Amino acid sequence: MTTQKEAQSEETCPAQGLLKLLSGKWKPELFRLAVEAPLRFSSVLRQIEGSNKQTLSVALKELEEVGLLERVVIKQKPLHVEYNLTEKGISLIPIFKQLESIS
């Protein structure tokens, strides 16, 4: 009961975690938009055409879980939710830039 299914979830490749978290159809795009400005659910839904509520919702949740975005409820007048890049998210920006320069 110590070493069975565990071996499968163990990551042999260290970069895989980050890579995985940025994989998924809309995550890189969400990340890119988040670099520009805080995200709002309904506006990204309109901005990213071809996307859909469900997937975006899950993607945002996952990006939040891994600590790249943080969900903030803005209690002022229009009363809405914003997703902001975290420190960890910000630390990823140069890597993205490098990736872009290669392709």
Next chain:
Amino acid sequence: MTTQKEAQSEETCPAQGLLKLLSGKWKPELFRLAVEAPLRFSSVLRQIEGSNKQTLSVALKELEEVGLLERVVIKQKPLHVEYNLTEKGISLIPIFKQLESIS
């Protein structure tokens, strides 16, 4: 006939291409092994446990298509195939290292 399905395949996010190419269950691992030594089909099939011919075959082909690996037929004695990192592949190594340092 000029702007219909095309909009979907057009990439809005520049880093998405690279990210996509490294997504997939075994690609990061294949890349990592390729950094260590040229890959041989049957040995990675044995090395990466849980993997399978079909998926590895497709992954190698895709890594080749995007120009990260090159397939070389070695016509010497044991007569086999090697997959080597290309220049582009090599240029990705430092990015991988950075990714690893973040997670």
Next chain:
DNA sequence: ACAATAAGTCAAAAAAAGATGACTACACAA
């Protein structure tokens, strides 16, 4: 009071990715 917007959730369907097993083609070795 009524409609609209924001930010979702849920179940079900469709599409994409991955796994399995059978099979091929070539080179070599016994």
Next chain:
DNA sequence: TTGTGTAGTCATCTTTTTTTGACTTATTGT
């Protein structure tokens, strides 16, 4: 000539991801 190793392909099945559409709850605007 039979068997083994390398490097795959192909069709099919299963699993995972993504999409669709209906529905919800709370807050605003008219």
